[in-house]
Amino acid sequence: MGIRFRSAARRAGIVILASLGLILLWSCSDRQITLGVAAPLTGEQARSGRDVVNGVRLAVDEWNAKGGVDGKKVVLLEADDKGDPDQALVVARDFAKRAHAVVGHYNSPCTLAAIEVYSKEKIPMITASSTNPDVTDRGYLTIFRVCGRDDQQGRSAAKYVADHFPGAKVAVIHDKSSYGQDLANEFLKNFEFLTKTQSAFYGSIDRTGVDIPTVVDKVKEAQPTVVYFGGLWPQGAELVKELKAKGCTAAFVSGDGCIDPQFLKSAGAAGEGTLVTFIPDQEKLPTAQSVLAAYKAKYGELGPYSLYAYTAATVALTGLSQAGTTDGVEVARTLHKIEVETPFGKMKFDEKGDPQQSPYVMWKVEGGRFVEVPMEAPPAPAAAPAEAK
Numbered sequence: 001m002g003i004r005f006r007s008a009a010r011r012a013g014i015v016i017l018a019s020l021g022l023i024l025l026w027s028c029s030d031r032q033i034t035l036g037v038a039a040p041l042t043g044e045q046a047r048s049g050r051d052v053v054n055g056v057r058l059a060v061d062e063w064n065a066k067g068g069v070d071g072k073k074v075v076l077l078e079a080d081d082k083g084d085p086d087q088a089l090v091v092a093r094d095f096a097k098r099a100h101a102v103v104g105h106y107n108s109p110c111t112l113a114a115i116e117v118y119s120k121e122k123i124p125m126i127t128a129s130s131t132n133p134d135v136t137d138r139g140y141l142t143i144f145r146v147c148g149r150d151d152q153q154g155r156s157a158a159k160y161v162a163d164h165f166p167g168a169k170v171a172v173i174h175d176k177s178s179y180g181q182d183l184a185n186e187f188l189k190n191f192e193f194l195t196k197t198q199s200a201f202y203g204s205i206d207r208t209g210v211d212i213p214t215v216v217d218k219v220k221e222a223q224p225t226v227v228y229f230g231g232l233w234p235q236g237a238e239l240v241k242e243l244k245a246k247g248c249t250a251a252f253v254s255g256d257g258c259i260d261p262q263f264l265k266s267a268g269a270a271g272e273g274t275l276v277t278f279i280p281d282q283e284k285l286p287t288a289q290s291v292l293a294a295y296k297a298k299y300g301e302l303g304p305y306s307l308y309a310y311t312a313a314t315v316a317l318t319g320l321s322q323a324g325t326t327d328g329v330e331v332a333r334t335l336h337k338i339e340v341e342t343p344f345g346k347m348k349f350d351e352k353g354d355p356q357q358s359p360y361v362m363w364k365v366e367g368g369r370f371v372e373v374p375m376e377a378p379p380a381p382a383a384a385p386a387e388a389k
Helices: 002-030 046-065 085-098 108-120 150-164 178-195 212-222 233-245 261-271 286-299 306-323 328-337
Strands: 032-039 073-080 101-103 125-127 143-145 170-174 201-204 226-230 251-254 275-278 340-342 345-347 361-366 369-373
Touching: 032 046, 032 085, 032 306, 046 073, 046 286, 046 306, 073 085, 085 108, 101 306, 108 125, 108 143, 108 178, 125 306, 150 178, 150 226, 150 251, 150 275, 150 361, 170 178, 170 212, 178 226, 201 212, 212 233, 226 233, 233 251, 233 261, 261 361, 275 369, 286 306, 306 328, 306 340
Parallel strands: 032 073, 032 101, 101 125, 125 143, 170 201, 170 226, 226 251, 251 275
Antiparallel strands: 275 361, 340 345, 361 369
């Protein structure tokens, strides 16, 4: 009987200790706010992903320096989704168990996969960079973005080409992703509407780039004066190099997926003259100067979406603070009602979760760097088609 009693006592002690551990864990959880950030931190987009994480880190550090969210410390969870939708799902399921809000994902295909989890689990998610319209068009209450949409930038690019390259003969290429294909289609739809002409070529490339030479041969046969590419900088750089190597003199136009310092480095001289849509120069925003200074002091060169990532984190934390609760539905409802002070000025969301204002302008590669192009510049004549060889 003595042995049995001691064994029972030990088991009871273990149960009590485990219970105390859970109580302590819950108590600690009640004293902190957990923010997740998901981006590609390995692979060819690792630098872009790190730029996003750094922007979020800066915002979290600033909030914690001021006492956190209503006195609760903000803890940051960083996850590598590898730019892969399947891995993004894994990350989302993990964050749904541990995070009160999420900044992410970087790529539209990853975000489109992950929002199904965040919406179901009622986790507020704010993407800094996913521009596919379907991210917010699905109508999920807890899903937001702080950047623009592909239908906006596709329309801006089409108008620019129609105005500045009258009589242009256009070839359209995409990378088969939900981001690249949607952007290319938005450009083509608007270009055809504005000019009442059809594309001279429409095709796609694989993200491995293995079929780029074959596609470029077909593009050259079509003799375009403008090539529009919907996709990311790694494939964009390879594509423009192949076009130039095979004597195609068409202007190369793309979207925000190619406005990256790595595009400049990879494309080299072949990238000169490339046109890409993006927002007006962030460096000149009066409301962003203090954040820009702090970011550069801590992390160096500003990435294209660093400021957006800072903004997304600011939106998430402001929503948690203003709502006065970590309940995701209440946080989302709060964000739909309030204006948030951001480096881009006061940001208010529409019924879908998009910012009410997000203008696009054109940038051009000149002298190995991106330079904002005045939209009111006088139109330039379309380049003469290259002779087929």
